[in-house]
Each structure stands twice: as structure tokens, then as C-alpha cells.
Amino acid sequence: MGEFDLIARFFTRPPRPGGPTLLGVGDDCALVQPSPGTALAISSDMLVEGRHFLSTVAPERLGHKALAVNLSDLAACGATPVAFTLALALPRADAQWLEPFSRGLLALADAHGCELIGGDTTQGPLNLCITVFGEVPLQGGRSQALLRSGAQVGDDLYVSGQLGDARLALEVFRGQLSVPAEVFEAARARMETPSPRVALGQALRGVASAAADVSDGLIGDLGHILRRSGVGACIDTDAALGLIAARHALDADQALGFVLAGGDDYELVFTAPANAREAVQAASAHSQTPVTRIGRIEAEPGLRLRDAQGRLLQRQDQAFDHFK
Amino acid sequence: MGEFDLIARFFTRPPRPGGPTLLGVGDDCALVQPSPGTALAISSDMLVEGRHFLSTVAPERLGHKALAVNLSDLAACGATPVAFTLALALPRADAQWLEPFSRGLLALADAHGCELIGGDTTQGPLNLCITVFGEVPLQGGRSQALLRSGAQVGDDLYVSGQLGDARLALEVFRGQLSVPAEVFEAARARMETPSPRVALGQALRGVASAAADVSDGLIGDLGHILRRSGVGACIDTDAALGLIAARHALDADQALGFVLAGGDDYELVFTAPANAREAVQAASAHSQTPVTRIGRIEAEPGLRLRDAQGRLLQRQDQAFDHFK
Known part of the structure; x- marks a missing residue:
């Protein structure tokens, strides 16, 4: 199987008529015309x-995940x-791998149009x-x-949704942690087939x-919001602990570490x-996606953690960084 | 140097005011609004x-090439x-490598806006x-x-321009060929810092x-045109031989192989x-890019090679394929 057979067999489908894609796979470039009154949101992962x-992940799940993290x-x-x-x-053109990979990838793609x-x-x-493209409405020349x-x-x-279960699964894979089989399988599904929160975002x-x-990790990604907004935040750790589905299989300190980082x-x-609490709940209900209120934005820069009794906690959790 | 320091230091610049980029590096997505009356051409390499x-290429040249092949x-x-x-x-966050890489990359980016x-x-x-975005005018709802x-x-x-010199340089690097130093250096520049023909394309x-x-390789990429157009072609090999700058350092058979594949x-x-010959010459002059007429499109499918005497040549040249 050559390069172009591979593309034709596993990765070529005709563009949806009437959609924004004027030209799909097979030329030097694809051509996309965003809907009138929208800007194109673009991200690469x-x-x-x-x-x-x-390396042991099922190719179908990997296809799903590769697109999910971009969505x-x-x-x-x-x-x-x-x-x-x-x-x-x-490494090689292996139909046994490409077929389920493309199936997992395109199933999630179809689910999101x-x-x-x-x-x-x-x-x-x-x-x-993957580089992914989405539309965002413009209003008065400003994107929404x-x-x-x-x-x-x-x-x-x-x-x-949930935080920390994917990391729990990774620690089990690494042999650092042992949990009941059903806890591991649920966490493993979270790690291998995440659900991008597209409907909630909209x-x-x-x-x-x-x-x-x-x-x-929450600390790192919330950190981006705080820095770019010029604010700080306080997280209620008891509320945050409710975010990890497997919390009963873990001690509280470890569970909080998985949630935060x-x-x-x-x-x-x-x-x-x-x-806007009612509007947030309505968005959650409309998108069938649970949301949990875990804290507040504060003027003082940085991130603070408080338990239900209002005591400030000191922890060393850090965001993942590829080069640290 | 962490992941986000690296991005901030080498890969973050403010978007050009008034350009199509509404939001650049630093959020979950970038936002782009194509100019009115255009479609977005998109390609990934x-x-x-x-x-x-x-592995020995100078990082500045690699930065140039990574964008050039997409442009x-x-x-x-x-x-x-x-x-x-x-x-x-x-493999690692190495400022000694990243600095010249980003310099070569952004210099070419700036040259093309x-x-x-x-x-x-x-x-x-x-x-x-790299995934690259360009604008193409729409006329009556059809892209140009x-x-x-x-x-x-x-x-x-x-x-x-020229064909085959990049391959010549590769063969010298591989120890398969020996040519005078000045021939090699010119060919090496072709291989390491190609000039995307953006002005000519427009x-x-x-x-x-x-x-x-x-x-x-010409055979492979012309082959895409022939298959998608449902036609064949005949190449005048004497005209094609004129495309390789280093032809005097090679025997004719080898030179033709480099040109074709x-x-x-x-x-x-x-x-x-x-x-449209005059219009083609005008486009060539306007874009300051030489063009050479090397053959004709014919009804009979496939690609034929004829020399100046009109004799049909039989050759085994093949396009590059990553999996063959």
C-alpha cells in the first residue's frame, strides 16, 4: 500500500454539499469558505x-482522542x-492499524459535523x-x-464534567497505583476517549x-486564564474533590492532586x-454537561486553595510542562 | 526553559493590525477572518x-524550509x-537551536506577510x-x-525555475555522487532553502x-494533474533537461532522472x-520567476517522453512514495 492508496482508502470522503468546504482531500490545498458573519477559530495539537x-492504546481510541483533544x-x-x-x-503503512484508527477518528468527526x-x-x-477549524459568530466586527x-x-x-480520572488511569498503567478493575476501566475510558465539551462551549x-x-491540569490551565485576565482565584478544595469520579478509591490528598494537576x-x-448562575445552569442543562462551581475570581494574583472550613492549604502541585 | 517560556520567547508576535488575524498565539484558538470575497486555502505538511x-542542516535553513514547503x-x-x-x-528545549530556527522561519513568513x-x-x-492559510478570490460563488x-x-x-538540483545535493550527501564544490553548494541551497513560487501562482x-x-518529483506530481484531469501528457526531454542547473556536472541520463523524479x-x-503563451510569459515576468515549456497535454492517458528527434524514450523513473 503506497502513500496515495493509503490516503484514498482511509482518509478521503467527499465534502458535505452546502457546507463550508468547497474542496476537500486531493489537491494541493483544501478550500474553505466560513459562513457569512463568522470568524474561523483555528487550533493545532x-x-x-x-x-x-x-503504544498499547487501541487504534480506534487513538483516532478518537487525536481529534477530541483538538475539538x-x-x-x-x-x-x-x-x-x-x-x-x-x-512507522509503516499498516492497514490493520489504519482501518480502526480512521474509524475512530471519523466517527467522532461525524458526530461533530x-x-x-x-x-x-x-x-x-x-x-x-491535527489542525481544527470552527466557526464563531461575529457581532459588530468582534468575534463572540x-x-x-x-x-x-x-x-x-x-x-x-470530571477532573483527575485520566491521570489515575495513567498512574495505574505506570504501576504506581492499584484500584479495583471497574474503577480503572472507567478511568481508562476517560484517558483514552475524552469527550470534548463542544456543546457546552457554544x-x-x-x-x-x-x-x-x-x-x-487545572492549575496550569486556570493559570493561563488568571495571567491573561490579570486576576487571581481561590478554589474550594471540597468542591474540587467532587470532580474526580474515582475519589472513593483514593485518599483525599492523592485525589486532590489528580484533580488539580x-x-x-x-x-x-x-x-x-x-x-449568571442561572444562565450557567441553563447552558449545562442545554448541553447535557454537568458543571461544578469550585471557587471565585479574586483581585490578588495567584491561586489559593481553601477547604470547607476556610483554611488555606499549602500544596506543591504543578501543571504538566513538556520541558520541565 | 519551559514550554510556555519557549513559545513566548521564540514564537509569539502580535498580529498585524488590520490583517485577517483577529487573535494570534496565546489562547486556546487563533481567530482568522478571511477578507470579504475570498475563500481560505489550507494545507498541512x-x-x-x-x-x-x-540532522546536520543548519536550524535557520530548516526553519525556512518548513514554511517554504507549505507556502x-x-x-x-x-x-x-x-x-x-x-x-x-x-527532543529538548534548546535555545541554541530554537533561536536560529525561529529566525529562519519568521524571516520567510515576514517576506510573504x-x-x-x-x-x-x-x-x-x-x-x-505546519498548517498554512491563504486567500483565494471568489467570483460568483466559485473560487479562483x-x-x-x-x-x-x-x-x-x-x-x-529548476528541477533536480535538490536531488543532486541529496545524492552528494549520501556519498552516491561527486561534483565540484560550487555545483554542490548551489544545489545544496536549492535543497535546504527552496523558494516557494507564491508570486507566480498568484x-x-x-x-x-x-x-x-x-x-x-515531476513524474509523480504531474501524474496527479493527469489523473484528476483525465488526460495524458508528453514531455520533451531536451526541454526538460534544461531545468537542472547542474546538468553540465552530470551525464544526460542521470540529469534527466533527477529532473523527472x-x-x-x-x-x-x-x-x-x-x-495563453503570452499571458504565461507575462505572469513569469511579473513574478520574476522563469518558466519553461516542456511538453503538451494529450488525450491518451499516461506520460510519454520524447527527445528532440521525436523518439519515444523508455525509462523507469518513479515518484517518491513514503511507503513504497
Whole structure:
């Protein structure tokens, strides 16, 4: 199987008629025309074997995850997915691997109406690079995208879904932790097939003041919001502990560590004015995505942790950094 | 140096005011608003060490080349570059390498008014994935992009610039060939710092009937045009031999092999009606890019080679394929 057979067989489908894709896979470029009155939100994520996924992961799940982590960036901006490119470095052209990989990838793409419009295929150490495109409405020449920079003092702080379970699964894989089989399997699904919070992101446009996706751990990604907004925050650790599904299989200190600095969660962390609590709940209900209020934005820079009794906790959790 | 310091130090610059980039590096997504009346041309290319470049290449040249090969895809569509994302897997965060790499990359970006708007940075085997965005005018709802599919029987066949010198340099690096030092240095510059034919591609809109960039070798990339257009072609090998600058350092058979199947050229192969010869010359002059007429489009499928005496040549040259 050659390079172009491989692309034709696993990665070529006709563009959806009437959609924004004027030309899909097969030419030097794809052509996309965003809907009138929208801007294009663009994000790239690269996944490397042994770092973003284990070599043992089922290819179908890997296909899902490679797109999911990119859709999660669109979700953080409140964008509606429209298309993506896929660049693949593969050790060899193996149909046994490519067939389920492309199935997992395209199933998630179809679920979000996100078309594969182009990319590249090369021989090399396994590496998946997706660039994803979404639409965000413009109003009076300004985009309605959720940004990291809009958090205001007094805003509530929220997180969607669960945090920390993906990290728990990784620690089990690494042999650092032992939990009951059903706890591990649920956590493993979180790690291998995250659900990008696309519907929630869209529902939060005009409601949330700032948002980011949690990929490097809550502390790190909330940190981006705080720095870009010029504010600080306080997290209620008891509320945060409720975010990890497997909390009963862990001691509280370890569970809190996974919640705060686990990574690989692909949830949204966002802020909204205190008078928008009903609107946040409505967005949560509309998108069928649970959200948990875990703290508040404060004027004092930095991040503080308080327990239910109001005591300040000192911890050393750090965000994931590829080069630290 | 951590991941975010690295991005801030080497890869973050403010978007150009009034340009299509509403939001650049630093949020979950970038935001781009194509100019009114245009579609966005999109292409991704991934470069792997040892396959697309040698580990010994100067980082500044590699930065240039990583973007150049992507701009070459925009050139093939006649698009005007506007922006790109860069995803990088690096063995380590090495400022000595990153500084010249980013210098070479951004110098070429600036020369084409193409803004770095986002991307990803991760630890892993060296891998560079760029996704590039260009604008193509729409007319009556149809894009004016040059496509591979428009070649017509009777059209002339052209190639820009030079073909085969990059491959010559590679063969010298591999120890398969020996040439005078000045021939090697000129060929090496072609291999390491290709010039994407962006101005020519734009000038050929409305003139050329089909176009592609030559990255895998002329036979392979012309083959894409022929298949998608449902036509064949005949190449005049004497005209084609004029495309390799180093022809005097080679025997004719080897020179022709490099021209036909060398790869890594990043020139344009294109077709145009015979009555458009003056317009093609005007596009060449306007873009200050030489073009050579090397053959004709014919009804009979496949590619034929004829010498100046009209004799049909039989050769075994093949396009580069990553998995063959």
C-alpha cells in the first residue's frame, strides 16, 4: 500500500454539499469558505507516542482522542467545528492499524459535523498532528469567542464534567497505583476517549467571561486564564474533590492532586459573573454537561486553595510542562 | 526553559493590525477572518528528521524550509498567504537551536506577510508540522484557485525555475555522487532553502488551467494533474533537461532522472492553453520567476517522453512514495 492508496482508502470522503468546504482531500490545498458573519477559530495539537498516548492504546481510541483533544480547544472558544486536517507520521503503512484508527477518528468527526479536508502522510516515528477549524459568530466586527482574558474579580469559577480520572488511569498503567478493575476501566475510558465539551462551549457564549480547556491540569490551565485576565482565584478544595469520579478509591490528598494537576482531562474551566448562575445552569442543562462551581475570581494574583472550613492549604502541585 | 517560556520567547508576535488575524498565539484558538470575497486555502505538511531534512542542516535553513514547503502548496493554488500554525515535537528545549530556527522561519513568513498565529509544542522525536492559510478570490460563488483537475487536451505543459538540483545535493550527501564544490553548494541551497513560487501562482490565476507543486518529483506530481484531469501528457526531454542547473556536472541520463523524479523541488508544474503563451510569459515576468515549456497535454492517458528527434524514450523513473 503506497502513500496515495493509503490516503484514498482511509482518509478521503467527499465534502458535505452546502457546507463550508468547497474542496476537500486531493489537491494541493483544501478550500474553505466560513459562513457569512463568522470568524474561523483555528487550533493545532500534536500527539506523540509515549507522551500523549501509550503504544498499547487501541487504534480506534487513538483516532478518537487525536481529534477530541483538538475539538476541546474549539470548545474552549465556543466555536462550532467545521473541518480539520490530519498530518500523520507512521512507522509503516499498516492497514490493520489504519482501518480502526480512521474509524475512530471519523466517527467522532461525524458526530461533530467536522470534515477531514486534507493533510499529509509520511514515514517516521508515530506522530499525529491535527489542525481544527470552527466557526464563531461575529457581532459588530468582534468575534463572540470565549477567551482566556475575560475573567473579572468576583466571577464564579466552574469546571465541566470530571477532573483527575485520566491521570489515575495513567498512574495505574505506570504501576504506581492499584484500584479495583471497574474503577480503572472507567478511568481508562476517560484517558483514552475524552469527550470534548463542544456543546457546552457554544452554550456558554455570552454567558462565560473566560474559558480554557483543561489539558495540562487545572492549575496550569486556570493559570493561563488568571495571567491573561490579570486576576487571581481561590478554589474550594471540597468542591474540587467532587470532580474526580474515582475519589472513593483514593485518599483525599492523592485525589486532590489528580484533580488539580492530573492533566489529559479535556474539560472546560471557565468563569462567569455571580449573577449568571442561572444562565450557567441553563447552558449545562442545554448541553447535557454537568458543571461544578469550585471557587471565585479574586483581585490578588495567584491561586489559593481553601477547604470547607476556610483554611488555606499549602500544596506543591504543578501543571504538566513538556520541558520541565 | 519551559514550554510556555519557549513559545513566548521564540514564537509569539502580535498580529498585524488590520490583517485577517483577529487573535494570534496565546489562547486556546487563533481567530482568522478571511477578507470579504475570498475563500481560505489550507494545507498541512509534516517534516520528519532523516526523511525531509538531514540532522546536520543548519536550524535557520530548516526553519525556512518548513514554511517554504507549505507556502509552495499555497502557490500551487494561486493563494495569497495570510497565516500559519506550527506544531513542533522537540527532543529538548534548546535555545541554541530554537533561536536560529525561529529566525529562519519568521524571516520567510515576514517576506510573504504570513503570520504565525498558533500551534503546539511537545517533547518527542524532532517533527515539524505546519498548517498554512491563504486567500483565494471568489467570483460568483466559485473560487479562483488553481486546481489539479483543469488540464485540457492540447494545453501546454510548463515548469517553473529548476528541477533536480535538490536531488543532486541529496545524492552528494549520501556519498552516491561527486561534483565540484560550487555545483554542490548551489544545489545544496536549492535543497535546504527552496523558494516557494507564491508570486507566480498568484499571477497564473485565470491563465493556467491546472497546477500542482513539485515535491515528490515531476513524474509523480504531474501524474496527479493527469489523473484528476483525465488526460495524458508528453514531455520533451531536451526541454526538460534544461531545468537542472547542474546538468553540465552530470551525464544526460542521470540529469534527466533527477529532473523527472528528483523530488524536494518546490517548483510549480502547470498547464495553460496554447493561446495563453503570452499571458504565461507575462505572469513569469511579473513574478520574476522563469518558466519553461516542456511538453503538451494529450488525450491518451499516461506520460510519454520524447527527445528532440521525436523518439519515444523508455525509462523507469518513479515518484517518491513514503511507503513504497
